Amino acid sequence: MRQTQFAYQDKASFAEALQSFQRNHAAGSGPRLFQIYSEVLDPAVIADVTGTIEEYFPETPYFGCSTSGNIIDCELSENITVVCTDFELPTTQFAIFQYDMAKLSVDEITAQIVEETRKNPWVKAVEMYFTIPEGSTTQFCDGLKDLRDDIQIFGGVTCSDDITSDDSCVFTRAFGFSETSIIIVFYGGEDFYVDSIKVTGWKPLGRKFHVTKSQGSLLQELDGIPAYEVYRKYLNIKNDENFFYNTLEFPLFYEHNDTTILRTPVSSNADGSINMTSDMDIGSVVRISYGDSRTIVESIRQDSQGIADFAPDVLHIFSCAARRTFWTNKEPTYEIQPFHDISASCGFFSHGEFLRTKGKLNQHNVTLVIAAMREGEKKEAVKRPETQDDNMLSRVPLVSRLATFISVTSLELENTNKQLELVNDKLKMAAIIDGLTGLYNRKEIQSQIEEALSRVDQEQFSLVMLDIDNFKQVNDTYGHQEGDMVIVALADILRNRRVGQKQNVSSGRWGGEEFMVLLRGTDADSAAYIADLMRESFANTTFKGIRPQTVSLGVTQARKDDTADSLCSRVDMALYKAKKGGKNRVEVE
DSSP, X not given: OEEEEEEOSOHHHHHHHHHHHHHHOOOOSSOEEEEEEESOOOHHHHHHHHHHHHHHOTTOOEEEEEOSSEEEXXXXXXXXXXXXXXXXXXXXXXXXXXXXXXXXXXXXXXXXHHHHHXXXXXXXXEEEEEOOOSSOSHHHHHHTTTSOTTOEEEEEEOOOSSTTOOOOOEEETTTEEESSEEEEEEEEOTTEEEEEEEEOOEEEEEEEEXXXXXXXXXXXXXXXXXXHHHHHHHHXXXXXXXXXXXXXXXXXXXXETTEEEEEOOOEEOTTSOEEOSSOOOTTOEEEEEEEOHHHHHHHHHHHHHHHHHHOOSEEEEEEEHHHHHHTTTSOTTGGGGGGTTTSEEEEEEESOXXXXXXXXXXXXXXXXXXXXXXXXXXXXXXXXXOOOOTHHHHSOOHHHHHHHHHHHHHHHHHHHHHHHHHHHHHHHHHHHBOTTTSSBOHHHHHHHHHHHHTTTTTOOEEEEEEEETTHHHHHHHHOHHHHHHHHHHHHHHHHOGGGSOSSSEEEEEEETTEEEEEXXXXXXXXXXXXXXXXXXXXXXXXXXXXOOOOEEEEEEEOOTTOOHHHHHHHHHHHHHHHHHTTSSSEEEO
């Protein structure tokens, strides 16, 4: 794969450059392709570029897009840049498609893309160039889930030099100029290889927020308050026409589809909701994030080593325009310099980036996506990327130090809060749980009986009261430790739902060897049946060194005119009758 770049100044000089290229550079054994990157959106100017290509290369396909800056060999290039790629192997193939999103639905477009890959098994990569969509891209990403697992997907959202503008365009030889289309390019072949990565370098800042209300890509509430209020409270960003620009460096950071996603708000609304580029699911945990220079550079150093090992012929780079803004105190392509000596490269600053990770396609913001392509096996060892000069980063700006301080202290506070929550949970449990049996204590089971009585008009319930027969003899004969063992064995039976209902059962220790079981949604007959299961299960329990034990049980159903005292007195009377009747039996009152 060979690349030749042309900087478009005017039609005459471009025509002269193409003529010279035509005379001196014969096409390789494989196909030839022109790509155009343009910060100029004027259709007439773009027509001059494409018309000149058609004049000198009438059979050669081309495609192009508008950008927020062109990247050639990891440097910022001219306003309009043309790249010619000559594929050197006859087995390499590509195909260009253009779909008008104003005429076709998202489902129609994605279905056609999937079908085309099925008809063309040689496809190994799908490259996408979106014009700025009106709404969420989530449906589009989900629509490509049925593509073969081995197909890589990457690309970017086209834009203009004004990153706050919705203006963008794409164009191809076959379908022409469009402000509402998406270009899809297939690459592949028997001897074609591709790899792709993403780099963020942005770090979470401050506390976590939960998405509590959203509708698709409309983020309405975080932790129950309007989403915009988070940006106002923590960053003092106003809800005005500059909201998008002011939040560019502070995207939301969250995990989605098993990967880290950065999502930049598109705009804010009068009601405090925020428009996003993709759906935000209710329940998602998000944090505001910030760009950390050292993290970015170190991430790129590590990933560039992997790309160098892949030994690509060319790199296609999609870098968010927000990253260009971030590096304003340096060259805008400063961060991608480690890739410069690996291979030829081309790309652009985008409005959003796409990458398939773990079989799932996601749209990213404030992210660097790089696709590495190669024909044939590795030709030779690729030069390892040189280490960047750290002098430019040695003096960390005060804002970066403050952001790190806030991030660390917030994390410490979160950990402390988690520990407090665990302690509080343990204290709450200690207040309602019996220490020996692990069942509810008397106070808690009484409280649940009172709560059930308050709703007895809507739901019936019954009580079962149990008492271990002749328990004093167990303690006197075998000792209190063995007695506790018998009590715990009965508690284990009451905890085992097999002897009762699957749900709506509360069991508690009433005192000593007495227990109370609350059966919601259960009448007296059903409760008596459950009680007899308890009795039988306990009678069949064996104890080491102790003879089998029995239990007596009383059952009663709550009435509408009951109080807690009258209900508990009645079930106690039923238990008394079971004891007087010979023990190891169930009585209903």
